Amino acid sequence: MALLFLLTTFAEVMMLMCEGKTVNGFFSSDLARQRGGQQVAKFLFHGTNALLSCQIGNKTVAVDKDAKLYLFHEQDWLKLQKETEGVNCLVKFSEARLTISLDEVENNQTISQFLRPQAWCIVYADKMTCLEDEEDRRGTEGLVAKAIKFQLLLLNPDAANNPLDHFSAEESGLHDFYFLLVLAYFVVACIYTQPIWRSIKKGGPMHTVLKVLSIGLLLQAGAAFTNYMHLSRYSVDGIGTPLLGSLAELCDMVSQIQMLYMLLSLCMGWTLGRMGRTQSRLLQWDSTPTSTAIAIVAVITQGCILWFLCHPALVATSMMFAEYQREKIIIIAVTLCQSISMVILYRLFISRSLYWEVSSLSSVTLPLTMSSGYRSRYSSS
Known part of the structure; x- marks a missing residue:
């Protein structure tokens, strides 16, 4: 028995x-x-x-x-x-x-x-x-x-x-998609790793946010790679490596939490003026009731628009397709939306970092700037 x-x-x-x-x-x-x-x-x-x-x-x-x-x-x-x-x-x-x-x-x-x-x-x-x-x-x-x-x-x-x-109809094409995605991450990494590292190494107001964004991107790339490895094995034996599939889901979840944390930090007043005392630590923010309420509304708006809203919106869009295609369409579209949002945020923060760098340099080197030294000289005369 x-x-x-x-x-x-x-x-x-x-x-x-x-x-x-x-x-x-x-x-x-x-x-x-x-x-x-x-x-x-x-x-x-x-x-x-x-x-x-x-x-x-x-x-x-x-x-x-x-x-x-x-x-x-x-x-x-x-x-x-x-x-x-x-x-x-x-x-x-x-x-x-x-x-x-x-x-x-x-x-x-x-x-x-x-x-x-x-x-x-x-x-x-x-x-x-x-x-x-x-x-x-x-x-x-x-x-x-x-x-x-x-x-x-x-x-x-x-x-x-x-x-x-071994792939059923709702899974066909995912293996090729993750292969192309991993290849794209590799090419982009070869081109942009050095400039991004230089921006992080220089410091400045975007120093910490670039580090947080880079960690999120690495987690997202790791999720794509582990999914590709799982599906590669799956294509051979029809079983794959379920542990890698679970690891990919974990990486994607942590990446989304990282993005939410970064957006919340920015909306709670993580500005250029606070960088002097927060640059070497985790992102910090003001905790007054008013700023908290504003930040929550802003994060919900930005995180639905930029990151999290894409999932329910794509679920609704997928209803126009055959049932067996819906899950595949959602997976591919959500992954692409997240990757594109990463690129947009990188461009934004790197351009802000360069703007700060040029502004800081001009305040010291250009002769007609109103730095504190010049102001004191004019006032004494």
């Missing part, structure tokens, strides 16, 4: 991780009976040679159980799950679009071409799944306890129309 519990728990975890395109785990008769079918994966097939391939570890047990994979359109499966009480179990599985009998060690199924990509739910069931009578269940405990180890490959056609692409 303990072994059965562990296998059931592992199968539940695998069901929660059904976004993977190479799924390894165990088919559980007990879980399939409890849930009215064990959902194993979801995938958006497209093209003419999409392929589902399922390899099992114990053919004899699968044959004895009459194990099958059922393919439902996602909307059909969700509807059937909501209507479980009113739908007979056997009738539910009879409505599957495709049925694959797991009677071989390797079972392959070509998915037909559609006018547009379709989201499919892959569900496991066997002859014990729909047993409701206690008498019918007797004598099946031993067979139920035998889980079937499996590996499920979900593949779309690649550029050569061969079923080798």
Whole structure:
């Protein structure tokens, strides 16, 4: 029983991780009976040679159980799950679009071409799944306890129309996008790293804000690079490196917090006059109620416009496209908006830094400036 519990728990975890395109785990008769079918994966097939391939570890047990994979359109499966009480179990599985009998060690199924990509739910069931009578269940405990180890490959056609692409329709193109983004970051870094470093090294009123902006940019570039590494591995095995994907999300989140902190600092009175005592420390601001209220309003306005508002605005815009394209459009557009806003802010702060540098230099070197030394000389005469 303990072994059965562990296998059931592992199968539940695998069901929660059904976004993977190479799924390894165990088919559980007990879980399939409890849930009215064990959902194993979801995938958006497209093209003419999409392929589902399922390899099992114990053919004899699968044959004895009459194990099958059922393919439902996602909307059909969700509807059937909501209507479980009113739908007979056997009738539910009879409505599957495709049925694959797991009677071989390797079972392959070509998915037909559609006018547009379709989201499919892959569900496991066997002859014990729909047993409701206690008498019918007797004598099946031993067979139920035998889980079937499996590996499920979900593949779309690649550029050569061969079923080798692990990316589903809503993910296709993201790998190339992150490659181009990383390449752009590398080229920009080669061109602008030295001028930016010189600006930071010179000090001045924009010294700290350039450092904060640079850290945010590095975090954003790190998120793009880790996403690219994850998707590169994903394109090979359909699993990738989930830790890198989580790290990319963390870097992006910290970068956004960094940007919010910088905008808040600027709106709270972090001005040229305060640089003398705050340049060597973190950004600081006045904390009077009036300045705080003004800063909050200003940050909300600037952060929605420049950074954070782009996400809900793009979500609304993406509703004009097909459902399978929306998430991809949002990811690409938000990333580009954040990168462009970084460039705009860099140009702004570097130009302000140069303006301050020229102004400071002119106050000392130009003969007609009204510096304190000249004013004192004129007043004494």
